[in-house]
Amino acid sequence: MGNDAAIEAIRRAVAAVPSDGALRLHLAQLLTDAGRGSEAVVELGVLLAAEPDHPGARELMLAALTPPAATPETTVAPAPREPGPDAPAPETHSTSKGFDWHAAESQLGDIAAPMFVTSGEDQEQPGTEPVEAFETQRPTIKLSDVGGMEQVKERLDAAFLAPMRNPELRRLYGKNLRGGLLLYGPPGCGKTFLAKALAGELGAAFISAGLSEILDMWIGSSERNVHELFVQARQAAPCVLFLDEIDALGQKRTQTRNSSMRSVVNQLLTELDGIGADNEGVYVLAATNQPWDIDPAMRRPGRLDRTILVLPPDAAAREAIFRSNLAQRPVEGVDLRRLAAGSDGLSGADITYVCELATERAMMEGVRSGNVRMIGMADLQHALTQVRPSTSGWMDTARTVVQYGEDDGTFAELKAFLKKSKHW
Incomplete structure (x- = not known):
């Protein structure tokens, strides 16, 4: 007790x-x-x-x-008997010391709970369909909504739109509906908008993926994400698959010390080739600000073999961008042509920022005076003096690359533009 x-x-x-x-x-x-x-x-x-x-x-x-071991006073060993034909086989679990491991394991099975369990919320419920990893959009904008950029539109028409609209000519010339095109140029010049406009023109689905959607910390997950991206695009065909920041996803393997990044590049090349699958109806558009950092294998025939230089908007495009940004704002006496002439070198993002600054100036003056007023030319011209072209740094880098880098003809269009501009 x-x-x-x-x-x-x-x-x-x-x-x-x-x-x-x-x-x-x-x-x-x-x-x-x-x-x-x-x-x-x-x-x-x-x-x-x-x-x-x-x-x-x-x-x-x-x-x-x-x-506990039985004592001689309380336990009497039975006399040995000859085993009969139906006698069970002797137990083999006991050791020479008499410990029954089998019995011990059966006891532990009743008292030892599992170390890790899965909650019911995380388990896949029967009958549920898997959620798409990447968002599929249906853009309604068309190339006519893109101001200026006539040369870019002609290239897109030849690469995608004409073969799509003329199936007989496509079959005659053996033109398939697969292809890849690289859009490159300074940031903020509308590469993503162009890709969406092309999808709207084709009436196709639009899937966009960048570095943050594909790269994963776990080994093998990034490669699986690339594969699932192309699988989803093939299922949604006709589909415009837009790869943003392709210089990060498809960077030169010779400059990559991380083996996982090399594996991502290899997987991307495999999917572009359509190995084990058919990329018919999948239009791959990629965008980058640093085309010189892309692995050369990305631009081989059948992959991103066509390149289009997307430059800062010309006068017509700048006027259209101003019009679009000011359409839903209270403005009066605005001369779009003068604004376009005074914003040479600005990107589309720069022009959007100019309109934001002009709006803030008019709004704050109204708050201070107590009288709401319209946005006028004075506000927009003042905002233009506050904004410097964000493309200047890119132009300087591009000039260095085309002047001193290896010239294989890839950047001939860029070189010609720089020679005619003030950045040479």
């Missing part, structure tokens, strides 16, 4: 301080000595779950699982 009282006292102490491993080990020892091995095993299981390498816990677990 006294031993039971001591056990209960130690059990209450363990309940008060459950993290005390030494106290729980002492309780398990008392339970084992009292012949209450199953209770000792429970306590030791809790202790080993928290401290797998706790000294003495494993040895005591073995002792707690070992059934």
Whole structure:
């Protein structure tokens, strides 16, 4: 009875301080000595779950699982009998010391809970369809909504629109509906808008993916994301697949020290080739501000073999961008032609920022005076003096590349533009 009282006292102490491993080990020892091995095993299981390498816990677990040895006074060994034809085979689980490992394992199966479980919320429910990893859009804008850029539109028409609209000529000339095109140029000049306009012109689906949607910290996940992206595009065909920041996804493997990034480039090349699948009806457009950093294999025939230089908007395009940004704002007396002439060198994003600054100036003057007024030319011209072309840095880098880099003819169009501009 006294031993039971001591056990209960130690059990209450363990309940008060459950993290005390030494106290729980002492309780398990008392339970084992009292012949209450199953209770000792429970306590030791809790202790080993928290401290797998706790000294003495494993040895005591073995002792707690070992059934008490029968004494000569209480146990009489039966006389040996000859085994009959239907007698069961002798047990082979016991060791030379008499410990029954099979019995021990069966006991542990009842008292040891699994270490890791999966909640019902995370389990896939039957009948549910997988969610698409990338958003599929249906753009309504057309190339007619893109101001200026006539040369770019002609290139897009020859590469995609004409073969799509003339199936008989396509079959006559053996022109398939697969292809890849690289849009490059300074940032903020409408490469993404062009890709959406092309999808709207084709009546095709539009899927856009960039670095953040594809790269993953786990080994192999980035390559799987690339594969799933192309699988989704093939299922949605006809589809314009837009790869943004292709210089980051398809960077030169000779300059990549990270083996996982080289694997991503290899997977991207495999998908562009359509190995194991058909890319018919998948129009791959890629955009970059750094075309000289792309792996040369990306531009081989059948991949992104055609390139289009997207330059800062010309006068007609700048006028259209001003018109679009000011269409829903309270303006009066605005001369779009003068604004276009005074914004040479600005990108589309720069012009949008000019309109934002002009709006803020008019609004804040209205707040201070208490009289709401319209946005006028003075506001827009003042904003133009505050904005510097964001394309200047890119032009300087491009000039260095075409002057001193390896010239394989890829940037001939860019070189011709720079020679005619003030950036040469």
